[in-house]
Amino acid sequence: MSVSGVRxxxxxxxxxxxRGGTSLPVLEGEGPLALRRTRASGGxxxxxxxxxxxxxxxxxxxxxxADVEEGTRLRVGxxxxxxxxxxxxxxxxxxxxxLRVADGAELQWLPEQLISAGGSDLRVATHVEVGAGxxxxxxxxxxxxxxxxxxxxxxxxxxxxxxxxxxxxxELACGPGALGGWDGPAVLGGHRAVGQxxxxxxxxxxxxxxxxxxGEGAVVAPLAGPAVLVSAxxxxxxxxxxxxxxxxxxxx
Amino acid sequence: MSRAALLVLADGRFPAGGHAHSxxxxxxxxxxxxxxxxxxxxxxxxxxxxxxxxxxxxxxxxVLGVAxxxxxxxxxxxxxxxxxxxxxxxxxxxxxxxxRATWPSDELDAVARQxxxxxxxxxxxxxxxxxxxxxxxxxxxxxxxxxVSGPASxxxxxxxxxxFDATGVLARLAPEVDLVVDRAVEAARRVAxxxxxALPASSAPLLEVGAETHAAWAVRLFAS
Numbered sequence: 001m002s003v004s005g006v007r008x009x010x011x012x013x014x015x016x017x018x019r020g021g022t023s024l025p026v027l028e029g030e031g032p033l034a035l036r037r038t039r040a041s042g043g044x045x046x047x048x049x050x051x052x053x054x055x056x057x058x059x060x061x062x063x064x065x066a067d068v069e070e071g072t073r074l075r076v077g078x079x080x081x082x083x084x085x086x087x088x089x090x091x092x093x094x095x096x097x098x099l100r101v102a103d104g105a106e107l108q109w110l111p112e113q114l115i116s117a118g119g120s121d122l123r124v125a126t127h128v129e130v131g132a133g134x135x136x137x138x139x140x141x142x143x144x145x146x147x148x149x150x151x152x153x154x155x156x157x158x159x160x161x162x163x164x165x166x167x168x169x170x171e172l173a174c175g176p177g178a179l180g181g182w183d184g185p186a187v188l189g190g191h192r193a194v195g196q197x198x199x200x201x202x203x204x205x206x207x208x209x210x211x212x213x214x215g216e217g218a219v220v221a222p223l224a225g226p227a228v229l230v231s232a233x234x235x236x237x238x239x240x241x242x243x244x245x246x247x248x249x250x251x252x
Numbered sequence: 253m254s255r256a257a258l259l260v261l262a263d264g265r266f267p268a269g270g271h272a273h274s275x276x277x278x279x280x281x282x283x284x285x286x287x288x289x290x291x292x293x294x295x296x297x298x299x300x301x302x303x304x305x306x307x308x309x310x311x312x313x314x315v316l317g318v319a320x321x322x323x324x325x326x327x328x329x330x331x332x333x334x335x336x337x338x339x340x341x342x343x344x345x346x347x348x349x350x351x352r353a354t355w356p357s358d359e360l361d362a363v364a365r366q367x368x369x370x371x372x373x374x375x376x377x378x379x380x381x382x383x384x385x386x387x388x389x390x391x392x393x394x395x396x397x398x399x400v401s402g403p404a405s406x407x408x409x410x411x412x413x414x415x416f417d418a419t420g421v422l423a424r425l426a427p428e429v430d431l432v433v434d435r436a437v438e439a440a441r442r443v444a445x446x447x448x449x450a451l452p453a454s455s456a457p458l459l460e461v462g463a464e465t466h467a468a469w470a471v472r473l474f475a476s
Contacts, residue, residue: 157453166329166448170455180428181298185285186276187456194457211334211464216283219461224328224337231332233457 005059005089008033012066014045014074014105021045022072033062036079044073049111051080058121059089063096066109068134070102078111081143081237084152086119092153095124099138101200103131113141113193113237116175120152125159128198132163136200136227139244143237144174144192151175151192160227162200167225170196191217191233193240199251200227209251218243220250257384260354261377262394264405269346270398273339274406274474275299279462281410289417292407296400296425300432302456304399306330307374308436309451311395312388313443314378320363320371326448327372333460335467337372339476345370351380359383388440392433400425406474 010033013026022045029035034050049064056062068074084093095114101107116122130136140158144151153175160168172194174182181187188194205226212220218232230247234240260266276299280286286295310323331337348370352360360383363371370376374395381391404418435452442450466472 159449159453166325168332169326169329169449169453170332171453172455172457179301179431181294181296181301184294184298185280185291186295186298186459187302189285189458211467213461213465213468217458217461219333219464221332221460221464222334223332224325229332231455231457231460233461 005057005061005087005093006031006055007061009063009065010035010049012047012074012076014066014068014072016069016071022074033064044075046075046077049076049078051078051082055085056093056095056122057085057087057089058093059087059091060093062094063098065098066100066107068101068105068107070104073106075108076110081113081115082111083115083117084120084122084154085117086121086152092121092123095122097124097126099126099128101128101130101134101136103133105131106135107137109136109138111139113143115143115146116152116154117146118149118152121177122152122154124154124156126157128160130160130162130200133202134200135202136198137248138198139195141193141195141237141240141244142172144194153177158196158198160198160200162225162227165225167223167227168198168229188233191235193234193237195232195240195244197230197244197247198227199248202226204228212250214243214247218247220247254385258386258390258394261380261384261386262397264401266350268350269343270402271405272474273343273402273476274410275399275402276459276462276476277403277406278410278472278474279466280458281407283462285458286407286411288411289413289421292404292413292418293421293424296403296421297428298456299403299459300396300400300425300428302454303459304396305432305436305452305454307395307399308392308433309439310372310374311378311381311391312437312440313448313451314375315382315386315388315391316440316443317382318443318448320375320379321366322448323375324367324371326451327375330453330455331372333463335463335476336460340372341370342475343370343373344376347373347376347380351376351383355380355383357383388437389433392436392440393429396429396432396436400429410473
């Protein structure tokens with residue numbers, strides 16, 4: 001018997017409802033990727049990504065796409081952490097995220113952690129395109145292994161374009177099989193939680209946020225463009241979230 | 253071309269200012285993450301596969317003739333820490349000065365005019381190799397080796413580490429330098445078809461944090 005992985009796509013389109021609010025003409029989930037609209041706040045639409053089964057497992061390929069059209073505001077969260085697990089299908093699992101934020105639109109992309117369980121092999125790619133006048137808050141958190149467990153293999157690339165120009169392109173590779181030194185003193189230094197927070201605001205172009213170190217393992221780094229990256233490592237998911245929240249509050 | 257030009261370019265005495273930078277080793281030593289030869293080796297291995305791989309691919313792509321402006325923007329996007337962007341441009345400007353004196357070329361002159369504050373050092377390194385008639389693989393070797401030789405020689409001064417131990421670290425990393433160079437050149441060759449997104453983007457969170465911590469110190473031995 002040959003075992004192949006699950007392919008699933010979820011799509012969100014946020015469109016102006018013509019009365020200052022945001023409608024969601026497309027809100028489609030599939031298989032393990034289910035989407036739920038939750039209570040809106042002001043002109044902002046809110047969506048929750050609900051995992052309907054476990055995964056991604058080896059061989060699975062998940063894709064999530066969100067289009068945030070001009071003049072709209074969308075906030076996306078997830079109901080629980082995503083856990084990458086080993087599967088019966090051969091090969092790595094893939095999780096692709098495509099986010100487009102138009103001029104004058106705002107996206108808050110705030111999913112829960114991605115946990116890389118022992119024996120899993122996952123490649124994540126997040127592509128974000130923000131229009132010149134668009135706004136973004138994006139958080140990604142990777143937790144290497146469940147409690148007391150060695151992590152699986154995880155490769156995560158994050159690319160952010162603003163006004164057509166790449167302001168951030170970075171990849172983190174860790175776990176067994178990753179190239180050497182990933183857990184050493186230049187990269188993670190034994191920390192088991194790592195996170196990125198990207199904030200794009202047009203006003204950062206004229207008033208950049210100053211660089212700042214937060215504690216032992218986090219830095220607020222103004223990028224070459226109207227965007228800021230908060231890069232953090234921490235001992236666990238709770239401490240990581242605390243430092244990313246603190247950094248976001250500094251930019252409020 | 254003369255292959256010996258590679259020795260001139262890679263020579264630690266080539267007057268390009270690299271000796272004033274520790275490649276993040278000073279911050280790592282101060283934080284207690286590098287304490288001797290074993291942790292130096294781990295540090296260098298991590299730097300080689302992240303910043304070293306990215307630098308080697310940028311340098312190889314510059315030798316292949318990819319537009320320096322595109323490579324410089326790609327280097328910016330792969331360098332979130334502003335302290336590291338400043339250091340890379342400063343090193344790029346110094347290397348440009350030395351390269352123009354050593355291998356005069358119209359192309360180097362044009363790029364120097366395009367980037368008065370300096371382009372990212374790996375991009376200039378590739379252009380210097382190109383002016384010297386070297387190959388992409390040569391520039392990639394230079395960049396990958398520099399990514400580990402800088403921290404190793406800095407750590408000799410920072411920890412009074414035995415220089416033989418530091419050299420041993422570099423020798424043990426040699427097979428991995430070969431591997432990184434292969435990957436870098438392969439990625440650089442893909443740029444012609446796929447654009448600069450084909451370049452690797454491997455990142456090292458603690459190098460970024462350390463660079464900003466280091467830049468905020470009032471007194472330090474190395475510039476970065």
